[in-house]
Amino acid sequence: MSRRSRIRRTAGAVAASAAALVAVQGSSAGAADEDGRAAKRTTVCAGTRPADGPADPGLPTSRVPGYADKWGETRYRSVYTGLTIDEETRTVDVYRIPSAAFDADICAQAEKGVRVRFHDTDVTHHRLMALVDRVGDDMGRWDGTFDLREVGPDPRGFVFFGVDDPATADLVLKKDLGKFWAKHIRVEYAAQASLL
The missing domain is CATH 3.30.300 (GMP Synthetase; Chain A, domain 3)
Known part of the structure; x- marks a missing residue:
């Protein structure tokens, strides 16, 4: 996905099981990301929430970005950095200063079939x-x-x-x-x- 296609998107709700979150490392212990920095810990969760049904005009990956943007600019302003979306793989990558509460809250919004990956940053x-x-x-x-x-x-x-x-x-x-x-x-x- 090109830099230009990485866009922030926006939407909203709460209550998740922290057990749905799994911490993983980069592909290998000495892995580096595309910018050459050392790979950081990534937390992954799979959506479990049922779709809203045919009346929902949005794509399944639109709920998490909307919720993350909304609460990332208010309640979680001290940890939220941003996000990217890959519609093809139904993956939302959320960047934030590590926060178990934020991760669980955002993960609770993900619909079945949507994967959310949380990446550590040190800036909001x-x-x-x-x-x-x-x-x-x-x-x-x-x-x-x-x-x-x-x-x-x-x-x-x-x-x-x-x-x-x-x-x-x-x-x-x-x-x-x-x-x-x-x-x-x-x-x-x-x-x-x-x-x-």
């Missing part, structure tokens, strides 16, 4: 958006050094920067934004924005 969506807003308020800050063309949060726990010169921008951004943000930014080439 709220904090990622604070950086996006800060940078967005001064998009020309690095003019003359590199051209910042895009900036936005990624649900996996980082802020994406689209620039004309990734090598230069990576060094400058990591130095300017500080030690914490150095591990929470991804810099990639982005083509010049054009008017439609």
Whole structure:
């Protein structure tokens, strides 16, 4: 699934058996994810809730994202980072600071046939958006050094920067934004924005 197709989606309810949650490691002890970072613990649950029936116009994977977004922005704001959806495999990947209560609550929403994978992060969506807003308020800050063309949060726990010169921008951004943000930014080439 491309970065562009990873979207946050939204919906709502409660009460789950924590026994439905299973902790697993990455594919191997020394495994690394696509960004080269060490693999983190992943918790998986399989949906058990019956479908709402033919009157429900949404796809089965829409209930969990809607509920996670709704409560992730309120009740679980201190742990929620974001999520991605794979309709083909009926899998929802939820990124959050580890929280058994959040995992159980979200897992209780999953319909039968839907798999939910919880991934550990150390940053919230709220904090990622604070950086996006800060940078967005001064998009020309690095003019003359590199051209910042895009900036936005990624649900996996980082802020994406689209620039004309990734090598230069990576060094400058990591130095300017500080030690914490150095591990929470991804810099990639982005083509010049054009008017439609």
